[in-house]
Amino acid sequence: xxxxxxxxxxxxxxxxxxxxxxxxxxxxxxxxxxxxxxxxxxxxxxxxxxxxxxxxxxxxxxxxxxxxxxxxxxxxxxxxxxxxxxxxxxxxxxxxxxxxxxxxxxxxxxxxxxxxxxxxxxxxxxxxxxxxxxxxxxxxxxxxxxxxxxxxxxxxxxxxxxxxxxxxxxxxxxxxxxxxxxxxxxxxxxxxxxxxxxxxxxxxxxxxxxxxxxxxxxxxxxxxxxxxxxxxxxxxxxxxxxxxxxxxxxxxxxxxxxxxxxxxxxxxxxxxxxxxxxxxxxxxxxxxxxxxxxxxxxxxxxxxxxxxxxxxxxxxxxxxxxxxxxxxxxxxxxxxxxxxxxxxxxxxxxxxxxxxxxxxxxxxxxxxxxxxxxxxxxxxxxxxxxxxxxxxxxxxxxxxxxxxxxxxxxxxxxxxxxxxxxxxxxxxxxxxxxxxxxxxxxxxxxxxxxxxxxxxxxxxxxxxxxxxxxxxxxxxxxxxxxxxxxxxxxxxxxxxxxxxxxxxxxxxxxxxxxxx
Numbered sequence: 001x002x003x004x005x006x007x008x009x010x011x012x013x014x015x016x017x018x019x020x021x022x023x024x025x026x027x028x029x030x031x032x033x034x035x036x037x038x039x040x041x042x043x044x045x046x047x048x049x050x051x052x053x054x055x056x057x058x059x060x061x062x063x064x065x066x067x068x069x070x071x072x073x074x075x076x077x078x079x080x081x082x083x084x085x086x087x088x089x090x091x092x093x094x095x096x097x098x099x100x101x102x103x104x105x106x107x108x109x110x111x112x113x114x115x116x117x118x119x120x121x122x123x124x125x126x127x128x129x130x131x132x133x134x135x136x137x138x139x140x141x142x143x144x145x146x147x148x149x150x151x152x153x154x155x156x157x158x159x160x161x162x163x164x165x166x167x168x169x170x171x172x173x174x175x176x177x178x179x180x181x182x183x184x185x186x187x188x189x190x191x192x193x194x195x196x197x198x199x200x201x202x203x204x205x206x207x208x209x210x211x212x213x214x215x216x217x218x219x220x221x222x223x224x225x226x227x228x229x230x231x232x233x234x235x236x237x238x239x240x241x242x243x244x245x246x247x248x249x250x251x252x253x254x255x256x257x258x259x260x261x262x263x264x265x266x267x268x269x270x271x272x273x274x275x276x277x278x279x280x281x282x283x284x285x286x287x288x289x290x291x292x293x294x295x296x297x298x299x300x301x302x303x304x305x306x307x308x309x310x311x312x313x314x315x316x317x318x319x320x321x322x323x324x325x326x327x328x329x330x331x332x333x334x335x336x337x338x339x340x341x342x343x344x345x346x347x348x349x350x351x352x353x354x355x356x357x358x359x360x361x362x363x364x365x366x367x368x369x370x371x372x373x374x375x376x377x378x379x380x381x382x383x384x385x386x387x388x389x390x391x392x393x394x395x396x397x398x399x400x401x402x403x404x405x406x407x408x409x410x411x412x413x414x415x416x417x418x419x420x421x422x423x424x425x426x427x428x429x430x431x432x433x434x435x436x437x438x439x440x441x442x443x444x445x446x447x448x449x450x451x452x453x454x455x456x457x458x459x460x461x462x463x464x465x466x467x468x469x470x471x472x473x474x475x476x477x478x479x480x481x482x483x484x485x486x487x488x489x490x491x492x493x494x495x496x497x498x499x500x501x502x503x504x505x506x507x508x509x510x511x512x513x514x515x516x
Contacts, residue, residue: 014057014058014118014119014120014139014140014242014245015055015056015057015058015118015119015120015242016055016056016057016058016061016117016118016120017054017055017056017089017090017091017116017117017118018054018055018056019054019088019089019090019091020085020089020090020117020149021056021061021064022084022089023081023082023083023084023085023086023089023149024064024065024068024081025039026084027068027077027080027081027083027084028068028071028072030080030083030084031072031074031080033071033072038067038068038071039064041067041071042060042063042064042067042068043060043063044056044060044064055235058118058120058140058142059141061143061146062141062142062143062146065077065078065143065145065146066143066145068145069145075178075179075180076148076178076184076185077145078143078144078145078146078147078148078149078152079148079149079152079184079185079188081145081148081149082148082149082150082151082152082153082156082188083152083156085149085153087157090116090117091116091227091228091231092224092225092227092228092231093109093110093113093116093117093224093228095220095224096109096113096220096221096224096225096228097109097110097157098157098160098161098215098220099215099216099217099218099220099221099224100161100213100216100221101212101213101216101218101221102209102210102211102212102213102216103132103158103161103162103204103208103209103210103211103213104125104127104132104209104210105221106157106158106161106213107123107125107132107134107209108125109221109225110123110134110154111123111124111125111134113225113228113229113232115232115235116228116231116232116235117150119139119235119242119246120138120139120140120142121136121137121138121139121142122136122137122139123135123136123137124137127206128206129206130205130206130207131169131203131204131205131206132203132204132206132209133201133202133203133204134154134201134202134203135199135200135201136199136200136201137199138174138200139246139249139250140249140294140295140298141294141295141297141298141301144173144174144175144176147173147174147175147200148173148185151171151189151200151202152188152189154202155167155168155188155189155202158204161213161215162208162211162213165190166208167189167190167191168189168190168191168202168203168204169191169203169204169205170191170193170194170202170203171185171189171191171193171194171201171202171203172193172194172195172197172199172200172201172202173193173194173195173196173197173200174196174197174198174199174200175195175196175200176195176196177193177195177196182195240266240273240276240277240280241277241280241282241287243266244262244266244273244277244284244287245287245291247262247265247266248262248287248288248291249291249295251265251315252291252292252295252313252314252315253312253313253314253315254315255312255315255317257288257315259273259284262284289325289329292314292315292325293329295313295314296310296314296322296326296329296334297337299313299314300334300337300338300341301341307319307322307334307335307338310322310334322334460497460501464493464494464497467490467491467493467494467497468490471487471490
């Protein structure tokens with residue numbers, strides 16, 4: 001039995017339909033866990049109804065999912081949840097989807113009514129001659145496990161309507177791949193996804209998307225569309241603050257986010273908007289600040305977005321204005337917040353043994369390539385801001401070691417020549433950093449030279465682990481056509497590891513030269 005759950009939607013926050021949360025409870029029980037106990041541990045205690053107006057805040061759902069991943073020690077928990085989501089959990093929208101004429105009609109209907117599921121994501125359907133793509137545009141921070149669950153559930157429905165072996169042509173996720181590798185994703189979706197991309201998207205072959213579906217029923221589709229629209233209208237009327245928040249997010253990056261403009265967008269005068277928000281115990285200024293703060297915290301956790309980009313995404317005129325506002329919200333600067341976040345982040349499930357590493361190699365708890373790139377940027381900023389020469393040297397050494405991640409990214413794209421050139425740049429920079437030696441240990445007793453070498457050894461180990469994972473994926477999870485690119489990328493990782501190792505031995509090799 002699922003745990004009791006009932007939460008009144010907070011006016012200033014995004015919500016999602018609470019019905020699908022029952023699937024989380026069932027997934028926990030499937031993994032042998034007490035769902036009530038896990039839900040209590042995440043701070044969720046009250047009742048739930050399978051009603052689209054019964055809502056859960058997106059932040060509460062994210063907290064619940066992260067807690068489930070930790071307790072279950074399963075970084076693929078979102079894929080498990082998808083197996084237990086039922087059509088009735090998304091009410092009339094689910095039945096309307098089942099009555100769709102084609103898979104393209106299915107995707108367009110889902111995009112039209114997805115706000116009934118959650119207002120935190122907008123779906124965009126793009127039609128090309130040979131491909132249809134559904135893009136997921138988040139309006140706030142979304143848990144990666146929630147994205148996994150919805151994409152897997154969406155594909156499950158499409159397979160039910162079309163044919164069981166139907167698979168997308170490509171998938172891209174914003175979130176990183178779990179340390180144990182992409183195998184479960186390949187098994188679920190039938191294609192190897194890309195991770196840490198600018199946006200989440202899923203593409204399908206165009207021909208299949210226009211084939212008539214045997215279960216199509218225009219009358220049933222229209223009937224359930226009407227029910228879905230009525231529920232959505234009720235939600236919109238009840239959540240004035242939520243509508244204002246959505247418009248604030250859409251206008252922030254344009255720099256034109258005045259109360260007058262937002263009031264016009266939601267179809268009210270400024271005075272009416274003021275009174276409606278007052279009834280919700282909030283104001284336009286308060287919503288603007290809350291939205292900026294929540295987005296700022298989410299953007300700073302996204303390693304692909306620079307602080308400068310965040311400044312303009314939030315509608316601030318310059319970096320100093322953003323920094324002052326962020327210090328008012330948190331007490332520290334955005335750069336220091338990101339540095340602390342990077343230092344504190346760790347995957348609670350990364351120590352699990354899922355067979356991704358050789359028996360004689362202990363799987364290291366190391367950051368992803370994107371996190372290394374972000375550390376590189378943060379370390380460089382810290383080195384520039386430091387006032388004493390020893391602190392500058394310390395951060396410069398960390399910056400150089402983290403630059404190996406940039407080579408990793410290019411290597412994965414198959415640009416081996418660029419990788420080798422970058423490796424030689426790193427060799428020169430590392431030599432310069434280690435040449436500026438300081439024998440005086442830092443607070444932790446480690447010198448800059450020792451720290452840089454230790455960091456580089458960790459990167460070498462990571463490179464070899466990544467090469468092994470790619471080969472294992474090529475051998476066990478993907479179609480023959482996808483195996484050669486993966487093996488080529490694995491070979492590039494091995495070569496990068498050899499060059500990095502040569503830096504430590506003091507015997508750097510020329511591009512293309514093999515170890516003797």
